[in-house]
Each structure stands twice: as C-alpha cells, then as structure tokens.
Amino acid sequence: MGTQAGSRGGRRSNRVLGTLFLGMFVMGGAELLVVGVLDVMAGDLGVSxxxxxxxxxxxxxxxxxxxxxxxxxxMRLDKRTVLVGALVLFIPGNVVAVASTGFGVLLVCRALTGAAAGLYDATAFAVASCRSGPAARSRWSSPVSPCRLRSACRWAPWSATCSGGAARSWP
Structure with missing residues (x-):
C-alpha cells in the first residue's frame, strides 16, 4: 500500500514538473519567435x-x-493561482499582440507578456524547489532551468525558416 501511494505521488510530481516545463518552454518560444520574423514584422508594421x-x-x-x-x-498568494494568473495574463496579451496592427500596441503587449513570463518563471522555480526535499531539489530544478535555452534552440530557427527571411543566418 505504501508503494502505491508513493507511486501515485511520483506520477503527480512528474505531471507538475512536466506542466512547469511546458509552460516555460511555450513562454520562451513566444519570447524568441519574434527574432526569426523581425524583418517580416517590420515590413508589416511599416518600421525599420x-x-x-x-x-x-x-x-x-x-x-x-x-x-x-x-x-x-x-508572493503570499497560492502558487497554483499565481501560475494560472500568469497564464491568464500571458495568453490574451499574445492574442492582442497578434491581432494588433499598431507598433505601440505591440510594444505594450510585449512588455506585459514579458512581465507575465517573469512571474511564471519565478513561481515555477519556487514550486519546483518546494516540491522536493533538499536531497531531490536538483532533480526538480534542473529540467526547469534550461527551458529557455531549449525554446531558443527550437523556436527561433523554426520561425526564421518559416518566414524565409533570416533562415540563411542559421547553420
């Protein structure tokens, strides 16, 4: 019986970690996707x-x-509520950014979604480190940390390839 309870707790912990990882990966992607399509966006927005x-x-x-x-x-709020709140701010901010045609609106949306991503990142690290004892802390933090790097390696080249613009600068 103790093994089954431990096994269920382990699966739940893995789901939590996977959710944190996915959230950070998506937010990192939204951050870096723009880099590959800057020339296209500049043309659409009429800016350099x-x-x-x-x-x-x-x-x-x-x-x-x-x-x-x-x-x-x-800081004093429930971490689950904060994570959901960060996503609630992040998603509509990106929807408005995609739908906007003005450069100023897009800048404001990028600042707000950046702030939401910063909130999500900090809370994700706090949850990851609190979900485990000191002995297992690195097991929780290590997959969460490189999410931004992984998203950079995936999203920026993909967006450049899809835009047909800066794809030549990637090996």
Missing amino acids: VSSAGALVTTYALGLAFGGPLLTALT
Whole structure:
C-alpha cells in the first residue's frame, strides 16, 4: 500500500514538473519567435528592422523588471493561482499582440507578456524547489532551468525558416 501511494505521488510530481516545463518552454518560444520574423514584422508594421528589434528588448525589459515586481506583489498568494494568473495574463496579451496592427500596441503587449513570463518563471522555480526535499531539489530544478535555452534552440530557427527571411543566418 505504501508503494502505491508513493507511486501515485511520483506520477503527480512528474505531471507538475512536466506542466512547469511546458509552460516555460511555450513562454520562451513566444519570447524568441519574434527574432526569426523581425524583418517580416517590420515590413508589416511599416518600421525599420532595427525599430522592430525593440519588440525583443521590450519583452526582455518586461521580464527583467515586471517579472520581479509581479512576483513581489503575489508572493503570499497560492502558487497554483499565481501560475494560472500568469497564464491568464500571458495568453490574451499574445492574442492582442497578434491581432494588433499598431507598433505601440505591440510594444505594450510585449512588455506585459514579458512581465507575465517573469512571474511564471519565478513561481515555477519556487514550486519546483518546494516540491522536493533538499536531497531531490536538483532533480526538480534542473529540467526547469534550461527551458529557455531549449525554446531558443527550437523556436527561433523554426520561425526564421518559416518566414524565409533570416533562415540563411542559421547553420
């Protein structure tokens, strides 16, 4: 009986870890997908490619400043609620960004989605480290940490290939 309970707990822990991993991978993809299609976006928005690069910078600033601010504001809330809330902010922010035709609106959406991703990342790390004891902490944190790198390796080249633009710069 003890083995079955432990086995169920292990499966639940793996689902939690998988969900955290998937969320960080998708958010990292949304962050980096823009890089491969900057030239296309610049043309559609009627701005230079270097101005369109501000979309990447704005997301990074939202992640760097908005993420910690939102994390501090939600520190005492239930972690599941915070994770769902970050997704609730992230998804409509990206939908509005995709539907927008103005550069200013797109910049604001990128900053907000960056802040939501920062909140999700911080909370995901907290959940991963709290779900295990000190002995198993690395088992929980190690798959969550490289999600951004994995999404960079997957999404940016894919978007460049699909756009037909910057695909030549990737090996």
